[in-house]
Amino acid sequence: KDGKLAVTDKALLPEWRGDTDPRRDISLDDLLRMSSGLAFDETYDDPLADVTQMLFVDGDMARFAAAKTLVAPPGTEWHYSSGTSAIIAAILRETFATEQDYLRYPRERLFQPLGMRSAVLELDAAGTFVGSSFLYASARDFARLGLLFLQDGMWQGQRLLPEDWVVYSRGPARTLPDGSYGAHLWLRLRESEGLGVPPMSEDAYYFLGHDEQIVAIVPSRDLVIVRLGLTRQGGAWDHARDLAPIVQAFPLSQN
Known part of the structure; x- marks a missing residue:
């Protein structure tokens, strides 16, 4: 909404910007639709799986996920990855001038306007929002977030989400034939x-x-x-x- 990022943006992290690094071709749309091509083991009951190591061992979750090997060309295969959401949180962080601006952003631009007083977003040890997990809120406050989407991103006459964001989010990922996933939404x-x-x-x-x-x-x-x-x-x-x-x-x- 603030023009900080576009879904077509690529070369999203400093470590991906080398001229010969294939990860520079990963777009924000690829990440939102779980189609980055990065390896990530999402096996929750395996203590050595990537998701477990990222959430409970590694202090910098986004960098842990961003360092994974590219196993498919970006935008060609769907693979659910909590690491993807952590990467997006780090990409957002890079757009702010100060840490305080980044930390205040969800509350000032989303939670406060919605009246989500109970909402808490956890940080990892590196100071980045976890993104994939650890958003705590009451049932009523989660309902407010759902109602924001039901109302096409509008809340009490104020636009909180970019125009057409809900339509974009509900568009099925072309990398998943059954059409069950959009842009960080299950369909x-x-x-x-x-x-x-x-x-x-x-x-x-x-x-x-x-x-x-x-x-x-x-x-x-x-x-x-x-x-x-x-x-x-x-x-x-x-x-x-x-x-x-x-x-x-x-x-x-x-x-």
Whole structure:
């Protein structure tokens, strides 16, 4: 919104800007759509996996992820990576003149206007927002964030997200044939495939968190649903199965 970054920008980090470094061709759009081509092991129950090492061992999470080998040309393959979100947080940091400007930005430009008083974004040891994880907020405050997207980035007459950002975010990543992911948004609940569960709503999209946490945005019902908690047992909670009856209980929007 402030013109600091464009989704077409490349050569995004100093260590990627060498003339012969293939990572210089990674665009912000590639990162937002999990299509950077960088290697990253997202196996949560492996203590030696990249995601575990990044979140709990390495002090500079973004640099840990940014140093990974390029295993596919940028923009050609989809691979979910928490490291990607950490890299984006570091790229944003580079656009600010001072550390205080960077640290104040989420609160001043997003949380305060939305009234998200409970929201806390954790930093890593290097002072960069983690990005992929560790955003804490109440269910009501997460609902405010979902409502911002439902209202196309507008809040009480003020534009908080760039014009057309929601439309852009909901555009499916062309590197993922099933169309289930956009720009850091889930467009379909993949875990219910093969279970005979109908789509919650054809136009719904989602912020999905660890251990079955979710913010579901359903424009056709003018609806936002938040589910927080901790559900590690497989099958104990299924988003589509358990939220679909709630969605269907609300009438279709007249807008």
